[in-house]
Amino acid sequence: MIRENRLYDELSIGDTESVKRVCTANDLFVFAHASGNLNPLHIPDEEDKDRTEAVAPSMWVGALISSVLGNVLPGPGTLYRSQSLRFLDRVHVGDELTITVSVKDKLPNSVVVMDTKVTGRGGETVAEGVAEVLAPERKVRIDMEELPEIVLQRHQHFDHYIHLCEGLEPLVTAVVAPEEKESLGGALLAARHSLIRPILIGSEPLIRQAALDAGEDLGPYEIIDIPDHVAAAGRAVELVHEGYAGAIMKGHLHTSDLLHQVLKSKGGLRTSRRMSHAFVMDVPGLDHPLIISDAAINIMPDLVTKVDITQSAIDVALALGIEKPKVGVLSAVETVNPQIPSTLDAAALSKMSDRGQIKGGVVDGPLAMDNAMDAEAATTKGVTGLVAGHAEVLIVPNLEAGNMLAKQLAFVSGADAAGIALGASVPIILTSRADGEKARLASCAIAVLYRFWQENGVPVGSRLAEAAE
Structure with a gap:
């Protein structure tokens, strides 16, 4: 004007x-x-x-x-x-x-x-x-339109998920190798917010030293002294089989050591679905959460693996209360090009969703990042459909693309990122030492909400609405 x-x-x-x-x-x-x-x-x-x-x-x-x-x-x-x-x-x-x-x-x-x-x-x-x-x-x-826009560094979506967990029983969580103050502190922070009830598995002397470094009191918490990381991860898996733990949380150990025990053919936590990872991003200025998958487990997924990655990401969105998740399958362009394999996979995933082979969401692709997230860009390029410009879930071509996208949003755009591994019989909480308190809490809250959805078939928000009626 x-x-x-x-x-x-x-x-x-x-x-x-x-x-x-x-x-x-x-x-x-x-x-x-x-x-x-x-x-x-x-x-x-x-x-x-x-x-x-x-x-x-x-x-x-x-x-x-x-x-x-x-x-x-x-x-x-x-x-x-x-x-x-x-x-x-x-x-x-x-x-x-x-x-x-x-x-x-x-x-x-x-x-x-x-x-x-x-x-x-x-x-x-x-x-x-x-x-x-x-x-x-x-x-x-x-x-009057020339004034630069202000984007507030608020993370209202994560606040909402933490709020939704109020009144639920804390999720008993096997925390593997919480042997330095960041990983231990994240677990105990979630415990203080009544999100999880942690069982601390690892070297007891190192755990107690980490508590001393962080100024934490370990009095209320169970500690299982297993110094070897692989053996500690194995004990966490056993606690799930025994019905004692409903989630596993990664501490100060290599992700591969944890997943090796989770994915064992005998005694692991495998399901019929390929295991994958999802970042749930709370991006300042974006009016909905953004789910990015897979940025941590599957390096170069083929089409069959991408089907499982897409279905798991949709399931997370459903658990968070998104009724019909809009899923954009990313590539460098928004048209099918046989010389760009990711466009072929994207087109196949879109058609598989149309035929009911992927359930619960609306899947479209290939989409470039601009026309997946920006309605004006989609209109300019003539890209139509329910997903174009409004994607709530982004399926990336490979781990490198997903990891770079998630870290760009976190370290350049000020987003918080909560991490969860999917495809096992229980959620696996993956946090990073670079995560802030809100991201650590949100990772645990998302695991709680996902576990509730696994057990009840509906998101927590639906149960709360029914109770209010």
Whole structure:
């Protein structure tokens, strides 16, 4: 939108302009960062979805007046001299406000006196006052769309998954080799949030030293002293067979040592499905979680393996409450090209989904990354369908592509990544030493939600909705 200002001589007493604005949680977070005002009354509690009483700071309301003066009347080039304000009511997230400014008087030296008022949805006055401004000195036209977008580093999807686990029994989890403070700390953090009940398997002296390094108390937790990592992983698998553990969590050992025991033909946790890995990404600015598979286990999967990878990724999405996951099968281009094998696999997966060989989601491919994630890019390239521009699950051609994509989102775009291995009889929680606390908690929460879905056939959210009815 192009705005043109009004000079002193173009203003008349009584000139009035109004702008409407809805208060959002983002507004309050941005204002808190910009102002440094961290009063908890002004910051929404995203973990308590029923909480609506966060109060907008009064000076945020006042700033809305300056936006109308600077953008509309008199417009670009306006400078404040003074502003008086009386605050008569409070504003909450979701309230629609009307901000009105009127020319009250014109004084010498380009000074303009403005009546200013902010009213709520019902017409009640929220704030009122008088501003003195210097009118613009020259004509200016600005494009209101040019301001760079702010992407908030918020991870509301992970917060939601952790919240969904409240009230569920902690998932008994065999933690293999938690022998340094990061891996041990992640397990105990999840235990404090009642997500898991950890059984610590590994070298007891190293585990206790890790607890000492991290300042943790091991009193409430069971420790099984098995120094050898392969043997410790084997004992974790046995606990699952004994019905004592419902998940396994990787500690400070090589992933291959853990998976060797999980994938044993005799005594392992194999199912009919090929084991694969999924990253669940909480990407700032994206209004849905993004699942990327497989970025950690299958190096160069063939079509048969990709069928299992795709089905497992869909299952995770279903467990997280996505009703009909939109799955984009990635390649470098969005057309089938026999010289690019991944496009052939993508086309086959798409048709297999149409024929019911892959269930529970909508699968389309090949798609390039741009037209999988951006609706405008898909439209520009003429790519149509339910998935184009709206993918919630991305199936990558190989491990290298998936790993690079996931790490780009994490280390460049500020995403958090939760990792889980699928295809065994129980979820395998895979965390990294580079993971932050939220990612570690989310990995455990996703395992809890996935295990609930395995056992009940419906996501936790559906059960909660039924209970509410």
